Amino acid sequence: MKPKYTGNATVLALLFLLTVQTALAHPLRLSLSEIEKATDQEKLSVSLRLFLMDIREALLFDPENDELAFCQPNEAENAESLLLSYLDQFFYIKVNDKKLDLNIASKRLHGEGINLALAVEFEFPLTEHISSLEIKNAVFTDLFFDQSNIVYVYLGEETESLMLNKDTPIHRLDL
């Protein structure tokens, strides 16, 4: 089959659409979350790794603004509450159809420069058997139309990987 030449008009249109989204963006529109329950533990652990530039853009509208100073001695008093307020709109975990309240157990920084990422850890006491797990992860899809949120699920010996995004922000696993 003969390939299609897109032509200059299309190229210009794509330039416009692409660059609207690339302004102020981290080059990789990715986040990674891990949801874990070991067989011998009565808790569900959830970890979110988010590029700090993206967090700053989402909360402060400025990827360079370090005013919230996450994980630094001068961390702003409202840094965690602003982050949680944002995450509440775009991220949740439901176990057996019950939404878990997000409370940050710990957080730490990884990397440097544009690769600097904030790892946010949540822990939820859990004694009941998990029959369903519903995950929403649409973080930063309000900033970037092509944001990809990778989710790794580890339940006992079982592993599962998912990719959630603007089109598919929620997935339910029936176990």
Place this chain on the structure above:
Amino acid sequence: MLKKRIFFFTAILTVLAACSPNAPTIQNDTSVESEDELVARALEIHDRVLTFDSHADTPLRMIEPGFDMAERHDPNESGSKVDYPRMIEGGLDAIFFAAFVAQNIRDDEGNSRAKALGLQMIDAVIASTEANSDTVGLALTPDDAYALEKEGKRAIYLAIENGYPIGDDISNIELFYNKGVRYITLVHSTNNDLADSATDSKGPEHQGISPFGEQVVLEMNRLGIMVDVSHGSEEVFYDAIAVSKAPIIASHSNARAVTAHDRNMSDDMLKLMAENGGVVQLTMLSDYLRDAPENPERDAAVAALRAGMKPFGEMNQEERKAARAAFNELNEQFPVPAANVNDVVDHIDHIVKIAGIDHVGIGCDFDGGGGIDGIFDASEVMNITIELVRRGYSEQDIEKIWSGNLMRVFRDVQRIAAEIQSSNV
């Protein structure tokens, strides 16, 4: 008279080009060709040569619930860059789908999880090829792509990006080979047990490839898996050249002399890649292709918007939404230009100049951040060919760039594996 001079000049160029075995062949009839004729000629070449993209992270899409490779997706809506209909539209004949597992804890449990996640992605690719066997086929050898092309099908090859799923068990490499994996990128954005990353903030850990990583490289040589040094530190590149018994590849890397970035390759590395017989596959990430241009108008508009905003801590939800909308509108008014096909071919020109025409190829990194103006997704890859033709590359050169060079390395790697295996009997 002018035409005669141009013809004389291009004839000299042709003779000079022919004198150097590594130089691209300059076409001598382009001076009288209209733009439409040039595009038509380029599209015919694009149709004739086997086009092969050595790197796409599309397996990440395949683990998106409900994502169907047989459906055409709008890249501006979904962000997806590759599906089978768009491979056909773009005239993209073959592609390496890389199963990427993000680096995590390097212990037994972490390794075992990484292996399971890697296998899940590999199985997702295999399942997709089986479900779409009327349009694509899983390819294992270089010849498979040509055979599939004759059948009117696209060739899907498998790779692993980041050697983390190998863990500390060398036998996993054969497991992955048997699944169809034909190259492994040793390391990703942070160091692993095999090698140092070009971008780990903690700096080097092994000063290149670790002793275990060397065993991995030799096992890849034995099996016929290409060694990929993209994302590795410079020392990883030099170690791979020294350790590997077969030529190596950089599945998605660019030229540092054109764009200064740690992920790109220095001229010294490019020369050594040529001596090694390997290939550097150009990738379509704006940050690796050009320095971001200054945008003072945008900077001023952003500053003005911020100055008029309430302190962010005092905003309620509605006010935050309004602020986000205002910033999105501003981004539409003052876009940051992405890299374009000229930047891509500038890198190709440079690599050809330094390493020769036999050591450059294409690895777009679609679905892993790749996608620029004019080569935004798989349906637009013919624009690379058009620009190559515009700059005077011959069909023979374009065939080398699009697949010939990578296939040469692939064949060498498989031949050397056969030799190693027969000498071990």
